[in-house]
Amino acid sequence: MSQSVHVRAFRDLLDSGGVVENPERIAAYTTDQRQLFTGSTFAVLKPATTQQVADVVRLAAHYGIGIVPQGGNTSYCGSATPDASGTQIVVSLERMDRIREVDPVSMSISVDAGAILKNIQDAAAAAGLLLPLSLGAEGSCRIGGNIGTNAGGLSVVRYGMTRDLLLGIETVLADGTVVSDMRKLRKNNTGYDVKQCFVGSEGTLGIVTGAVLRLAPLPTRRATAWLKLASGAPLAELLALVRRESADLLTAFEFMAARSIALATDAMTDPPSLGAGPAGAVLVEFASSSRHLDLDELMEAVLAEAIEAGWLDDALLAQSGSQRTAMWRLRETIPEGEKRRSGSVKHDISVPLSSIRRFLDLAGAQVRSYDANLELSVYGHVGDGNLHYNVLVPPNVDRLEFTKRIEGSLSLQLYDTAAALGGTFSAEHGVGRFKKHLLERYGDPGRIAAMRRIKTAFDPADIMNSGAVVRPLDETPGS
Ligand code: MLT
Numbered sequence: 001m002s003q004s005v006h007v008r009a010f011r012d013l014l015d016s017g018g019v020v021e022n023p024e025r026i027a028a029y030t031t032d033q034r035q036l037f038t039g040s041t042f043a044v045l046k047p048a049t050t051q052q053v054a055d056v057v058r059l060a061a062h063y064g065i066g067i068v069p070q071g072g073n074t075s076y077c078g079s080a081t082p083d084a085s086g087t088q089i090v091v092s093l094e095r096m097d098r099i100r101e102v103d104p105v106s107m108s109i110s111v112d113a114g115a116i117l118k119n120i121q122d123a124a125a126a127a128g129l130l131l132p133l134s135l136g137a138e139g140s141c142r143i144g145g146n147i148g149t150n151a152g153g154l155s156v157v158r159y160g161m162t163r164d165l166l167l168g169i170e171t172v173l174a175d176g177t178v179v180s181d182m183r184k185l186r187k188n189n190t191g192y193d194v195k196q197c198f199v200g201s202e203g204t205l206g207i208v209t210g211a212v213l214r215l216a217p218l219p220t221r222r223a224t225a226w227l228k229l230a231s232g233a234p235l236a237e238l239l240a241l242v243r244r245e246s247a248d249l250l251t252a253f254e255f256m257a258a259r260s261i262a263l264a265t266d267a268m269t270d271p272p273s274l275g276a277g278p279a280g281a282v283l284v285e286f287a288s289s290s291r292h293l294d295l296d297e298l299m300e301a302v303l304a305e306a307i308e309a310g311w312l313d314d315a316l317l318a319q320s321g322s323q324r325t326a327m328w329r330l331r332e333t334i335p336e337g338e339k340r341r342s343g344s345v346k347h348d349i350s351v352p353l354s355s356i357r358r359f360l361d362l363a364g365a366q367v368r369s370y371d372a373n374l375e376l377s378v379y380g381h382v383g384d385g386n387l388h389y390n391v392l393v394p395p396n397v398d399r400l401e402f403t404k405r406i407e408g409s410l411s412l413q414l415y416d417t418a419a420a421l422g423g424t425f426s427a428e429h430g431v432g433r434f435k436k437h438l439l440e441r442y443g444d445p446g447r448i449a450a451m452r453r454i455k456t457a458f459d460p461a462d463i464m465n466s467g468a469v470v471r472p473l474d475e476t477p478g479s
């Protein structure tokens with residue numbers, strides 16, 4: 001049966017805005033966020049309800065058509081991009097963007113999977129609550145994608161990853177079955193935690209259509225400081241001190257090397273002059289919903305201890321909301337700074353906190369011996385053991401060729417080092433299509449076997465995002 005017949009059948013299920021065939025409009029859905037890969041599709045489907053998603057999936061399953069679920073298309077690992085075959089359809093959740101309910105008493109929010117993260121944060125804030133998931137792409141990423149990749153971001157040290165915020169889920173399985181488990185319960189020990197299967201599944205097990213998320217009290221007070229690290233400053237010990245002495249009021253502990261700060265500064269029209277110490281800088285933030293805690297005083301006392309220990313050359317405490325915002329803008333502009341310069345090859349590694357310093361030393365030596373002229377941009381959520389250890393693309397070099405060369409050589413050395421220290425090649429960006437070979441290389445065989453069994457149990461015909469994350473059981477390696 002031809003693709004035009006299939007499109008007609010999907011059209012019969014959806015309303016006029018529900019099927020996009022125009023190649024110009026389709027283009028935005030077939031290239032990944034980092035513009036490393038362009039796939040192909042014959043149609044983008046935009047269901048508006050869970051029932052429509054179920055109908056679409058059932059029909060696709062009937063015809064044996066592969067489905068690539070897509071939220072904001074902000075994946076760094078190509079997990080929302082169709083392959084080049086032109087046989088997969090993209091199912092975009094962008095029309096399913098409703099906030100279904102905010103429950104201030106249960107401290108939860110129920111949303112469609114296509115809701116933009118920032119809109120969910122705003123809806124929670126309007127009720128005096130915090131959705132404690134915050135990341136650079138929050139203005140365009142959608143919560144279904146955040147669930148699919150188990151997104152991390154800037155406040156994991158206090159609140160955990162997306163996984164930790166998920167109370168309930170609504171999902172369409174690969175045969176069109178709707179799993180409706182939109183509960184607000186903190187406690188529900190009734191067998192397998194099915195919703196957690198979908199966290200990190202990157203659309204390979206089904207399509208998330210709705211979610212219930214845990215909220216926290218909205219902070220009313222914050223203390224934010226920019227720490228200039230002295231030479232040899234021990235990051236893990238500094239973090240331990242800050243956590244302990246703040247009674248774990250820490251909400252962010254973001255490390256930045258001087259080069260990353262300079263890149264962000266170059267990309268800003270009105271950059272704050274914050275700078276770095278010899279070992280870089282750390283943005284530290286405490287937050288509390290209580291009006292009775294003096295966080296500035298607490299921060300000053302904690303930083304005095306760190307200075308006393310010889311770990312800081314200087315520390316600047318934000319004196320106003322605008323100073324705080326400027327500190328965060330500098331941190332959050334680093335990815336844009338890399339992009340404006342000429343791009344970077346990203347390594348989203350994490351290692352146990354006790355091995356952060358060792359990783360930095362070993363990886364630095366590896367980069368220097370690979371090519372002493374390479375420049376690095378190193379920053380990240382060190383509070384979670386997560387570093388963005390990015391190799392800058394040299395100016396006037398083809399970005400894609402350079403990326404391919406580095407990913408086939410130096411990247412593997414860096415990942416080997418992270419793995420040898422008990423770490424991982426993907427801390428918060430996922431696996432998708434781009435890192436599937438890394439999962440095969442570094443994943444525990446037993447764990448991969450379990451993942452393949454789960455994939456096969458949920459999606460025996462391999463319809464859901466085929467080619468991403470993991471192969472089902474009956475496929476041969478490399479396929
Ligand atoms: C960040 O922490 O800024 C992102 O995860 C990394 C990136 O955007 O490259």
Ligand code: ZN
Pocket residue numbers: 153380381388428
């Ligand atoms: Zn990050």
